[in-house]
Amino acid sequence: MLEEYKVKFSHFVRQLQDEITQKMQQLDAELFLDEDLWERTDFVKKPGGGGITRAFEGEVFENAGVNTSEVYGKINPEFASKLKGNGDELWATGISLIIHPYNPKVPTVHANFRMIHQGDKFWFGGGADLTPYYPYEEDFHYFHSVWKKACAPYGCYDEMKKTCDQYFVNTHRNNEMRGIGGLFFDHYNSGDIEKDYKMVTDLANHFIDSYFPLVEKRMNEEYTDEDVEFQLHRRGRYVEFNLLHDRGTLFGLKTKGRIDSILISLPRRCMYTYKYQPKENSPHEKMLKYYRPYEW
Amino acid sequence: MLEEYKVKFSHFVRQLQDEITQKMQQLDAELFLDEDLWERTDFVKKPGGGGITRAFEGEVFENAGVNTSEVYGKINPEFASKLKGNGDELWATGISLIIHPYNPKVPTVHANFRMIHQGDKFWFGGGADLTPYYPYEEDFHYFHSVWKKACAPYGCYDEMKKTCDQYFVNTHRNNEMRGIGGLFFDHYNSGDIEKDYKMVTDLANHFIDSYFPLVEKRMNEEYTDEDVEFQLHRRGRYVEFNLLHDRGTLFGLKTKGRIDSILISLPRRCMYTYKYQPKENSPHEKMLKYYRPYEW
Numbered sequence: 001m002l003e004e005y006k007v008k009f010s011h012f013v014r015q016l017q018d019e020i021t022q023k024m025q026q027l028d029a030e031l032f033l034d035e036d037l038w039e040r041t042d043f044v045k046k047p048g049g050g051g052i053t054r055a056f057e058g059e060v061f062e063n064a065g066v067n068t069s070e071v072y073g074k075i076n077p078e079f080a081s082k083l084k085g086n087g088d089e090l091w092a093t094g095i096s097l098i099i100h101p102y103n104p105k106v107p108t109v110h111a112n113f114r115m116i117h118q119g120d121k122f123w124f125g126g127g128a129d130l131t132p133y134y135p136y137e138e139d140f141h142y143f144h145s146v147w148k149k150a151c152a153p154y155g156c157y158d159e160m161k162k163t164c165d166q167y168f169v170n171t172h173r174n175n176e177m178r179g180i181g182g183l184f185f186d187h188y189n190s191g192d193i194e195k196d197y198k199m200v201t202d203l204a205n206h207f208i209d210s211y212f213p214l215v216e217k218r219m220n221e222e223y224t225d226e227d228v229e230f231q232l233h234r235r236g237r238y239v240e241f242n243l244l245h246d247r248g249t250l251f252g253l254k255t256k257g258r259i260d261s262i263l264i265s266l267p268r269r270c271m272y273t274y275k276y277q278p279k280e281n282s283p284h285e286k287m288l289k290y291y292r293p294y295e296w
Numbered sequence: 297m298l299e300e301y302k303v304k305f306s307h308f309v310r311q312l313q314d315e316i317t318q319k320m321q322q323l324d325a326e327l328f329l330d331e332d333l334w335e336r337t338d339f340v341k342k343p344g345g346g347g348i349t350r351a352f353e354g355e356v357f358e359n360a361g362v363n364t365s366e367v368y369g370k371i372n373p374e375f376a377s378k379l380k381g382n383g384d385e386l387w388a389t390g391i392s393l394i395i396h397p398y399n400p401k402v403p404t405v406h407a408n409f410r411m412i413h414q415g416d417k418f419w420f421g422g423g424a425d426l427t428p429y430y431p432y433e434e435d436f437h438y439f440h441s442v443w444k445k446a447c448a449p450y451g452c453y454d455e456m457k458k459t460c461d462q463y464f465v466n467t468h469r470n471n472e473m474r475g476i477g478g479l480f481f482d483h484y485n486s487g488d489i490e491k492d493y494k495m496v497t498d499l500a501n502h503f504i505d506s507y508f509p510l511v512e513k514r515m516n517e518e519y520t521d522e523d524v525e526f527q528l529h530r531r532g533r534y535v536e537f538n539l540l541h542d543r544g545t546l547f548g549l550k551t552k553g554r555i556d557s558i559l560i561s562l563p564r565r566c567m568y569t570y571k572y573q574p575k576e577n578s579p580h581e582k583m584l585k586y587y588r589p590y591e592w
Contacts, residue, residue, distance in 0.1 A: 034570065055570035065570065172549045236562070243539035244549070253468045253540070260571050266532070268569060272562035274330065274351035274361065 002122060005197050006091065009115045012201055013068045013095040014052070016113075020066050020097060021054060023212050027219065031058035038258050040071045048072060053261045056099075057268070060106075060219050064099040065264030079255065084187050085118025092116045094126070095204070096248070099211075100267040104231035105218040107132035107139065108179070108238065109211045110265070112248070113204040122193075124200045125186040127160065128207055129168050131179030131238060133231040135287045139214050140180045144296035147183050150206035154199045160185045165293040170241050177291040178241045182210075230284040235270035242266065298418060301493050302387065305411045308497050309364045309391040310348070312409075316362050316393060317350060319508050323515070327354035334554050336367045344369060349557045353564070356515050358398040361560030364391045375551065380483050381414025388412045390422070391500070392544070395507075396563040400527035401514040403428035403435065404475070404534065405507045406561070408544070409500040418489075420496045421482040423456065424503055425464050427475030427534060429527040431583045435510050436476045440592035443479050446502035450495045456481045461589040466537050473587040474537045478506075526580040531566035538562065 025031055034057075039050035051069030070093040080088040094114025101108065111128035130143045144161070151157035164184035170176050183203070190196050242249050242265050252262035278284030321327055330353075335346035347365030366389040376384040390410025397404065409422035426439045440457070447453035460480035466472050479499070486492055538545050538561050548558035574580030 057570075063568075063570070172555055174555075232565075239535060239568075240539060240559075243536060259468055259470075263536075263568065264570050266568035269528075269565070269567055271565055272359075272535075272559065273564060274353075274359070274560050275556050 002117065002193065005193055006093070006115065006117060009197065009201070010070050010093045012204070013093060013113065016204055016207070017052065017054065017066055017068045017095055019208060023208055024056060024058075024061060024064065024066075024099075027212065027215055028058040028060035031056055031061060036261075038261070040069075040073075051258070051261065053258070053264065055260075055264055058102075060101060060103070060215065062100050062102040063264075063268040064097070065261070066095070066097040066099075067261055067264065068095045069093065069261075075255075080118070083116075083118050084123065085116070085121035087119025090116070090118050098265045100235070101215065101219070103219055103221065104133045104223050104227040105136070105221040106215050107143075107211075108235070108267070111204075111207050113200060115200075121189075123187045123189040124196055125188060126200060126204065127164055127182060127184035128210060129164055129179055129182035129184065130211070131234065132290070133234055133284075133287065134227065135283050135290060136218070137290075139218070140290065141296055142214065143180070143182065143210055146206055146210035147203075150203050150210075151183070153202070156185070156199070157183070162293075168241065170237060170245065172244065173237065173240070176237070177293070178238060180290050180296075181293070226279065226282065226284065229271070230278050230287070232269055232271035233273065233276050235267040236272045239266055239270055298413065298489065301489055302389070302411065302413060305493065305497070306366050306389045308500070309389060309409065312391055312500055312503070313348065313350065313362055313364045316504060319504055320352060320354075320357060320360065320362075320395075323508065323511055324354040324356035327352055327357060332557075334557070336365075336369075347554070347557065349554070349560065351556075351560055352395075354398075356397060356399070356402075356511065358396050359560075359564040360393070360395040361557070362391070362393040362395075363557055363560065365389065365557075371551075376414070379412075379414050380419065381412070381417035383415025386412070386414050394561045396531070397511065397515070399515055399517065400429045400519050400523040401432070401517040402511050403439075403507075404531070404563070407500075407503050407507075409496060411496075417485075419483045419485040420492055421484060422496060422500065423460055423478060423480035424506060425460055425475055425478035425480065426507070427530065428586070429530055429580075429583065430523065431579050431586060432514070433586075435514075436586065437592055438510065439476070439478065439506055442502055442506035443499075446499050446506075447479070449498070452481070452495070453479070458589075464537065466533060466541065468540065469533065469536070472533070473589070474534060476586050476592075477589070522575065522578065522580065525567070526574050526583070528565055528567035529569065529572050531563040532568045535562055535566055 034055045036053040040048060049071035054066045056064040072091040074088050075090045077088055094112055096112035098110045108131040113126035115124050148157050160183040164181045167184045168178040249262060330351045332349045336344060345367035350362045352360040368387040370384050371386045373384055390408055392408035394406045404427040407424035411420050444453050456479040460477045463480045464474040545558055
């Protein structure tokens with residue numbers, strides 16, 4: 001039963017990877033795709049598994065990564081004890097993506113959906129969060145409304161939204177959030193695998209609708225040098241979060257995952273300025289107040 | 297006796313801060329200096345101390361920070377136990393600087409010199425390291441030759457050079473160094489404070505000569521878009537090192553130091569590209585081989 005769902009979920013994430021790839025290709029005629037198939041060989045008992053890393057560079061999407069992987073094998077006991085399961089046999093599969101659009105009116109997005117099996121325990125995790133650079137409040141409402149709708153049959157929006165608000169936080173920057181949140185959940189196992197599988201795949205299937213309409217709406221808008229400067233500084237904060245706080249990134253580095261696949265999350269360009277502040281009364285100054293927990 | 301040297305060292309670092317500031321101003325007519333005096337108020341027993349943060353932006357020096365600080369007070373026991381002294385009373389003073397020049401032919405430099413007193417123990421630490429972006433081997437020889445000369449009376453070059461090679465390493469990037477090394481030392485106390493004070497201040501006094509002649513030599517050289525692209529990607533690796541590995545940065549963040557003063561080390565602009573590689577047979581491909589321990 002569990003094995004069946006593992007195979008199904010593995011197929012599911014690869015199919016979602018293809019759908020997202022197609023959607024991006026439809027929107028960006030200049031999109032260059034670099035696909036790498038890699039094998040995992042550094043588990044204690046060597047083979048196996050691997051992944052499909054898809055790195056994109058284009059006109060609409062400056063850089064992006066849409067990755068899937070399925071890995072399994074014995075892990076070392078110290079690492080095993082830090083996970084929520086038991087035993088030293090780990091199996092994990094999932095999709096992880098990050099999209100940094102060129103136009104500062106189009107938000108950056110991150111999402112991932114994963115299934116983990118360790119010893120006789122298994123669970124799901126995942127979520128999606130948005131990092132906009134321009135105070136289009138209607139867009140933030142839209143993103144959250146899709147996730148509210150997605151969560152409605154499971155009554156999970158409030159908790160997953162709160163977990164997201166608490167997770168994507170630059171604690172060293174006065175608890176400023178990386179973006180405007182979304183959903184986040186981990187160690188999800190209600191005891192009914194059929195129900196959980198349905199929920200997680202159902203949520204994941206809402207990703208395309210939560211994000212790409214915003215891309216289509218904003219990708220041809222005009223923007224100023226100041227819009228770009230603000231975007232690049234916020235991307236700098238994105239790098240700070242990913243390298244200082246993100247569990248997924250630090251997990252990947254500590255377990256000697258494939259570096260280029262892990263750090264694909266970093267934006268192509270970013271900026272840092274001592275005491276950076278957007279201009280007074282600018283849209284960017286207004287945007288700053290949205291990087292806080294907020295009821296959408 | 298110790299108290300006398302603490303006062304002297306505190307004056308010394310502030311004087312060196314002024315000398316470096318003047319040197320930078322001589323070389324960059326457009327240099328904008330933003331000086332912030334700040335007070336430290338978050339030790340367990342509040343006051344005190346503080347610092348002088350000098351942030352620069354100019355034409356020759358794209359961004360730079362030349363900071364001094366002197367802080368003292370009770371620290372929490374957990375943090376105290378991680379330091380090399382004893383007791384929970386800490387005093388620390390030092391100068392810390394980082395300079396990111398605009399022209400990719402001019403290397404980035406970092407240096408710091410500090411004195412720490414905890415309980416009945418005290419020690420010195422510091423060093424200087426260079427991050428060039430163009431394979432001018434003669435410049436790398438020059439930088440190391442100044443430090444060799446500075447170390448000669450103390451016989452400390454070999455060890456401090458080796459410690460530096462081992463410290464500024466991106467372990468997650470196949471052990472690539474951040475730059476071409478220099479000197480690094482910590483917990484230095486030979487038992488003769490007069491001798492140690494002389495050595496550390498003597499080393500620190502060589503900083504200006506180790507770096508600024510390279511700036512003068514290269515600051516007006518022509519450069520290409522490819523030179524800039526390589527520089528910005530290497531600056532990306534600089535950010536990776538500082539946020540993932542640098543003890544000073546992580547120490548500052550964990551002890552809730554002044555964020556803007558800590559992250560002043562980040563370069564104004566940087567880039568990340570999936571599987572970034574400079575062009576074959578380019579000077580930049582040649583430069584890559586220098587980011588390894590090497591006898592200069």
